[in-house]
Amino acid sequence: MKKRLLTKLLILMFIVGLVLTGCNFNSSEESTDTPEATKEDSAKDAGVEQVLNMSESAEIPTMDSVHAHDGVSFTALNNVKEGLYRLGLEHNAVLAIAKDHQASEDGLVHTFTLRDAKWSNGDPVTAHDFVYAWQRIFKDTGHYASMFETAKILNATEIINGDKQAEELGVKALDDKTLEVTLSGPNPLLPQNLTFPSFLPQNQEFVESQGDQYALEASNMLYNGPFVLSEWKHDQSWQYKKNPDYWDAETVKLEEINTFVVKEASTELNLYETHELDRVDLTAATVDEYQDDETFSFVDDAEIRFLRFNHTLEALGNENIRRAIDMGWDKKAHAEVILNNGSKPLYALVPKGFSTSPDGKGFRDLNGPFNQGTFEEAQAFLDKGLEEIGKETATISIMSSDDESMMKTAEYLKNQLETNLSGLKVEIKVVPFQQRLELEKAIDYGISISSWGPDYNDPMTYLGMWVTDGSANRMGYSNPEYDALIEKINEEQNPTDRYAMMLEAEKILFEDAAIGPAYQVTNAVLQRLYVKDLAYHPSGAEFSFKWAYIKK
Structure with a gap:
């Protein structure tokens, strides 16, 4: 949840774009949203160690997308998992696990065709994984069942009120690669809604095999995003590593992201000064001291x-x-x-x-x-x-x-x-x-x-x-x-x-x-000049590491 403001132009472009593309949501959203400059710069600096070091003020409360309701969890989930859409580098909704999105003329029935994507255990990501995870949010009284109301998914309100069962939610797997989502009314913000972590898929067989241990450790999860959680030292740190089986792995330049739990601002700043962190938020006591630093900036939120x-x-x-x-x-x-x-x-x-x-x-x-x-x-x-x-x-x-x-x-x-x-x-x-x-x-x-x-x-x-x-x-x-x-x-x-x-x-x-x-x-932020294309989002997950890279 700490997000940079979208410009008015971006919002207008997003809404106008939906109108112009009508019921076909595929169009340019098929792009991986990777700037050409990024590709060229990355190629030039192929020998640079692609490691990013970050900090958080708190432990990850949960890695179960059904129960996540905080910014720390959202950022972690956003980088190790992927839904139908994700927030792109410019904060627009770009197609992710879905490679095609079509809508009926009345805007109520949305059909998503899934690309060939795999979980980290080799299982294919299927439409059934979305049906299972979305229904589970209601069965397990997840914090963000209300997001399904916001997205106008059919029967979400009735299920929350206890008038219908989770199985009656407006989502259906037509086959392994085709997901049908029915709405209660037209929703031009649906692609944006679907970038939210509550709409992530889950592998039913794996989740149920883990029982109450699911998502408690890095090894108790499956991943289908740009990175995997390779290490999780509770209350101390966690580490992401590039997911070689990610469908768009070619776009991902970072090999490793280390996130350290640092509660004291003075400690965090010391870690930045000793080059053990690449980005820190300053406190009142240190803003004036660093305002002339070339790595300093104010980031609106x-x-x-x-x-x-x-x-x-x-x-x-x-x-x-x-x-x-x-x-x-x-x-x-x-x-x-x-x-x-x-x-x-x-x-x-x-x-x-x-x-x-x-x-x-x-x-x-x-x-x-x-x-x-x-x-x-x-x-x-x-x-x-x-x-x-x-x-x-x-x-x-x-x-x-x-x-x-x-x-x-x-x-x-x-x-x-x-x-x-x-x-x-x-x-x-x-x-x-x-x-x-x-x-x-x-x-x-x-x-x-x-x-x-x-x-x-x-x-x-x-x-x-x-x-x-x-x-x-x-x-x-x-x-x-x-x-x-x-x-x-x-x-x-x-x-x-x-x-x-x-x-x-x-x-x-x-x-x-x-x-x-x-x-x-x-x-008030200090961020290394060699950190490029680190996406800091205005809504949903705070950071996306998919497009980030190190250029020295």
Whole structure:
């Protein structure tokens, strides 16, 4: 989930491209998306060791695509597995395991012809592998069953609601090489949706042979992507190696990628300085020092950080107390001084620059900011909320994962709230990243400093999170009016009317003070100049290594 923003032109080109190609999705998407310059440069530097060294702040929570719901897992899965489509070097959806995609005139029935591709044990990748994996997401209550609703796969909603069985999902293997996908309504974003890791295939015989050990170790998985996971030292590191059996192995130049789990920013920077890492994100303390470095750059992102409120608790179930907390801290100073990495204060849900309306106006320009006010106004909301719950004071817990930026945000937030709001006490609870995800899922926290990167390039990737009992809700928020509006948005075919509804949905969310936005991520990055074509995606998986190479 940490993703660079797509340009408006790219989005328009993508949508216009779908219109121009009509029901034939094959066209230029057959390309492996490898620039000619990349091929030439790679050939010139054939003698250079093709090894890339990266870092992550946390362990991989899961390598089972059915249960993955975080950026670390998505990046790993994106590089060792492949679905019908993948995100290309320029972040467009390019054909992957599918070599051809045809759609019926009404846009409801999509037929995919699979290319000759193999799993790492030599088995062919078949249409049955997609049927099995997609149905398994519903049978195993995977985190991203909602993505099948978003993609408008037939009966996804009914299966989630318990009205139909997983076997009734609109996906069918016509034969080993032909997959038929039926939608509940036309969806021009389907290729983009299908790049998401939840739509990856799985080999049924292998998964079932592993039982509850499946995907727990590098050896408990099968791979069909550009790389294989050759080594996985839990909580320490993992290693990718080029997959010689990948159908497009000729395009892949890197022989090895080493990823190290580094939680301390100072340690990460030291590893970069000693040339043991090729890319690092800087923290507030080091940005100024490195701004003149030739390897430094600011990389805009569509990821947001925000406060999840546990609506099931007495104090945080109160709208006025939530509003007071959201209003009671200086977000601008936090972004500019505490983070000091180009990140921007956030006063809404959908980030700036992410989406434009059909007539070319920015989502943020149309909806503006929400819940801005003085600390005195925040105090008034808190006093009213405390009176409503019959308390003079309230103590809340703020949960943070154990990476440096999150912990600094928690400390700053505690100081600000206790300084600016009389009657509020704050406790901080720091947990490992994976534990934070599990506690959020169980709604076992007070406030969680959370993050969200877009799964696809549409405001609904943010707005669709908050439906009652939705898999991404994780805070007990429920508003029937909001649920009904989201359902209408999912059914609306008129782009202008749909956009107006999305604007209204965001307004409802902040009328309820449902969440507390914090900041829109910008990454201050040091990356070796010899690292070429490392794709940093705006949605879905963070990185693709397929086109990357080393040129010295």
